[in-house]
Amino acid sequence: MQWYCAVNGQQMGPVDQDGLMALARDGKLKPDDLVWNSSMGQQWAKASTIPGLFQQAAVPPAPGTPPSVNQWAKDTTFTSQTHNRDLMAAARAALSGNWGLAIGGVAVYMGLCIVMAIIPYLGNVISFVIGGPLMLGWTLFFLALSRRQSADVGMIFNGFKNFGTGFLANLFITLLILAWMLPAIFMIIVTVIVGVKGSFHGGAPAPDVGLIALLVVLTAAAAVPAMIAQFRYAMTYYIINDKPEINALDAIRQSTKMMKGNKFKLLCLQVRFIGWSLLCVLTLFIGFLWLIPYMMTSTAAFYDDLKEGQKG
Secondary structure, three states: OOEEEEEOOEEEEEEOHHHHHHHHHOOOOOOOOEEEOHHHOOOOEEHHHOOOOOOOOOOOOOOOOOOOOOOOOOOOEOOOOOOHHHHHHHHHHHHOOOHHHHHHHHHHHHHHHHHHHHOOOHHHHHHHHHHHHHHHHHHHHHHHHHOOOOOOHHHHHHHHHHHHHHHHHHHHHHHHHHHHHHHHHHHHHHHHHHHHHHHHOOOOOOOOHHHHHHHHHHHHHHHHHHHHHHHHOOOHHHHHHHOOOOOHHHHHHHHHHHOOOOHHHHHHHHHOOHHHHHHHHHOOOOOHHHHHHHHHHHHHHHHHHHHHOOEO
């Protein structure tokens, strides 16, 4: 594949893939410089968005020198500066001409999920074990589509090349969300006990409907932190794809930092798809083959927009 570069306003190229890697390794190509190849249509992209381009350029530190820090500075902030409707428009543009590929990816991914779901007991274990690596490949596939890079359905399985990090990311995120859910679980138990107390004591008065309603409201309120946590960790797999050498906990921490002040915007982006989801139900769920790529590509565009808004 032939690449062109724009460095300090000057166009360079064409160079092959090895030549592009050499430019990055030698420091002649910076992360903020622009690159382009024929698969990217009419849009140039920042060199920092090309997976593996700058990770390969890192040189192991000499003995006695500190290793490079794979984290952002404490004062680094991220702001999504693009309106959600524009992110969705960018997703539609990226999917133009690639709908068949995107739908094929959804069919493969959903097919795997269905197969694991119908296998009694063992299916749940398999789903948990491979869920993280599979999500890693799933996000990589839509990152490539969003960035208008060369993509294929096989990318969904690329996460298995980084199996350990993907698995641990899924495990840690699950445990963290479960921890945030503990207050809601406690309230559910209390609500059930209050609701059925008459069953344990014959002739006991019927449960107070007002009390039950209050407990239900408190349970819903207690579940809010867990829902917020899902948005806090939403960028984890995207970060791992861009930084394959990062460990799972650092990726989760960086997602938390990246989403600070941006969780509500991502929620609003997802809310925009609710109406489309209802329409897809009316199509006997077939419409989700189109909606899921639209949602995933929009989320990938949201991630890159956050990176563009990095300060510090």
